[in-house]
Amino acid sequence: MTVKLRNVIPIFSSKQPLQTPKTVSPTYSNHPIIWKLKKCSAPQDLQSIHASMIKTNSHQHPFFMNQFLTTCCRLHEIDYAFLTFTDVADPNVFVYNAMLGGLVGHSQPIRALRLYVDMSRSHVLPTGYTFSYLIKACMQIPALGLGEAVHGKIWRFGFSSQLIIQTGMVDFYSSLDKIEESKRVFDEMSERDVVSSTVMLLGYARAGDMDSARRLFEEMPQRSTVSWNTMIGGYARARDVESAASLFDEMPNKDLVSWTTMISCYSQNKHFKEAVETFGGMKAAGVSPDEVTMATVISACAHLGALELGRELHQYALLNGFDLDVYMGSALIDMYAKSGSIERALVVFYKLAEKNLFCWNSVIEGLAIHGHGKEALDMFHRMKKAGRIFPNRVTFVSVLSACAHAGFVEEGRRMFASMIRDYSISPEMEHYGCMVDLLGRAGLLQEALDLVRSMVMEPNAVIWGALLSGCKIYGNLEIAEAAVEKLMVLEPNNSAHYMLLVNMYAEANRWGEVAIVRGMMKGRGVQKRGPGCSWIEMDGVVHEFAASEMFHPSSNEICLLLFGLDGQLKLAGYSLELDFNSLL
DNA sequence: GTAGGGTTAG
Incomplete structure (x- = not known):
């Protein structure tokens, strides 16, 4: 997809006077419709509110429409917002900004950029906020490289010294891994507030430079909860669980995001037990979880096999009317499948209103680990048929392992070839592992060995181990010896490989070799590995x-x-x- | 109306 820059960022006539729109009179803020909108929490109420706005003709009023659109977007009714927006005969910049903000907030940058084009065609002058949304839209499609163009445009409009724009640019550059540019803009700022400093913190955190982040954090005259959360999140990303935890303990007012960040920090760094414990601490502190917290904790349950707790969390989410979104959906599917209940995993899967690649991958993987090879492949084909969602490397690991466990040799070969040819996914270690496993289990040991030798990367112990297990099943000592030779270099202290070879020699009544390998183990001091x-x-x-x-x-x-x-x-x-x- | 937290991986 190519978007012409000229079409997206039209040039304004410089003859137009630059003016900052006046704030709308606050006398409306007590109007019953505004009050209703601010309180509204049910998407289904939007339509009747809009109807009452039409009756009073306030659906054309910028202040009312601004509030209405903001409410729609808050309730994720972005399409309905757009529909009512197009109904406004003469939207002013406030209305445009609200719509832009909603689109950007729902990751629809192309629609946002189109809207900006409409706005400039209607000769509505942008404000600093307009540009801050535009920068965000550009951040969402970095491939188009529009950020610089927007930056130039902002400069021409004289907004470049505005705090919010500079903040946007610091964020924009750091989102593109251009931390030096971020720093330059930040250093040039004549005034800084908590937000701009926090955005800079986030930049350092994204770049993994937690030392600089810490220095800035210590220097900041004021810190918000968000600043603390950004630091904790940065340490989480840098795998520094200890620093994250100590900062978390130190922080004064922990909110929902603070707790969730800490839980996710533990979970992402494989401290699943601590993740669940911290969730307990959150409940004890009287902070209620939301969908984000739930997705994180449920995922930790999946890793722990804590089905009971996972089920409770699911129950809690249902009782509290939580949205079953793609994140919580994927986590639940994974949790149920890993804890032995593929049926429940499927129930969740079919309940999902919207399914993304994560959901499909989780359910395909779940079917595969339950040995339902055919169903896993069926699911894969249904995903392809559904369109718009394309398999990735994770999908193919599940699909190939499903083929391996079900013994679908021909299907597996086809999938492997299709992955490379149709989806341009270059096979990685895991994919080769599945294929070697598949061919080995089918007794096609020479083909498996040829595949291993054709690999571009150096085969690891998993690959040779899979080949060796195939050899063990079919008693192929020749290839087994080749595999063990490699394994002795890759994992010289893993007794399992030696033992497998010993058992094979024993089965073939070659006791001389048995003694030799046992001697080798003794000589090299091979210890039995720590228990799995x-x-x-x-x-x-x-x-x-x-x-x-x-x-x-x-x-x-x-x-x-x-x-x-x-x-x-x-x-x-x-x-x-x-x-x-x-x-x- | 600008800043922070989320899911799958033989």
Whole structure:
């Protein structure tokens, strides 16, 4: 898509006098319609309010329309706002600004830029706010490179010294990773307020320069809650959980965003337990969560396998009339799928009014991990049919792993080829891993090895490990030896690879080699790795299991059950690869 | 009406 600069940023006639619009008389602020709009929290009420505005002809009045549009946008009724906006015969700059703000706030930069074109064609003069929205729109489509042009335009209009414009430019440059430009504009500012300094903080945080951010933060004469939150968020991004936590403890008035930022900081840095605990602290502090908090905490539950808490949160969201948006939707789908309930995950998925790539990826991944390979692929095709949403690398990892687990060799090959050809996604380590797994499980070990050797990047231990498991199933010692040779370099201390080879030699009655490999392990001092562990929650209690340990109070019963299962599986004709004795 | 927090990853 190309947008001609000339069409987007038209040149104003310089003959027009530049004037700042006068503020609308405040006498209307007590008008019942304005009052109703300010209080309005239900989108379905908008239509009747608009009807009463038409009756009194106030739907043409700039002050009323400004309030009406702002209300629509606050309630996410952006299309309805636009519809009523087009009905206004002669909108002034306040009305345009409200509409622009709504469009930019709902990430519709192209519509915003078009509206700006209309505005200039109607000879409505922009204000500083108009340009600040324009800068935001440009930030949302950096590829067009319009920011500089807008900057030039602002300068010509004499707004360049306005605080709000300079603030916008600091933000604009830092959003494009041009931190030096941000600093230049910031240093040139003759006056600074809390907001401009906080935007600069955000710039440093985006650039990962938390030392400079801290210096500015310490120097700031006033700090708002937003300044604190920006700092905490910056440390979260920089993976400095400790600094984030200590700043959070220190901060005086924690609001909803502060708590959510801290929870997300823990979650993003894999401290899921702390994330859930902090959520508890938030509730104890009497701060109510919103959709953003919920999405974050539910995601932490998914990682912990805390189904019970996750379900409670879902319940809470339903009771409080929260919007089931794409963020919370994806988190819920993932949480239910990972905690064993693909049915509930699907219920959430079908309930979603709007689905983005995250939602589709979560449900495809969920089906894949539940072994529903065919359903996962069906879902993938439905996503393609729905249009507008294009698969990414994450999608293909799920799709390929679904093929691997269901044994769809031909389909997997096709998907892999299509990913490269139709979607220009270059295969990454994970994709190769799935393909090697797929081919290996199907016994196509030579093809798998050829694929590994064709890789542009150096294959990692996961790849060789997948190949080795394939060799183990089909007793292909030749390729297994090649894989183990690589694995010994990549993970020299992982006993599993040596043991796999030992078992294979033993199965082939090659006891000489068994002794050699065992000797190698001893000689290299290969230790058994730390235990892998897993959690599962039942009736609100999280049970932790680690390989080769018997700490769980019901270990004996569990092992008895497993042995029983082992026997039943053997009876059913399934030869189990696992040796339980090695686990105990 | 300018600043801060969100989801998927064998």
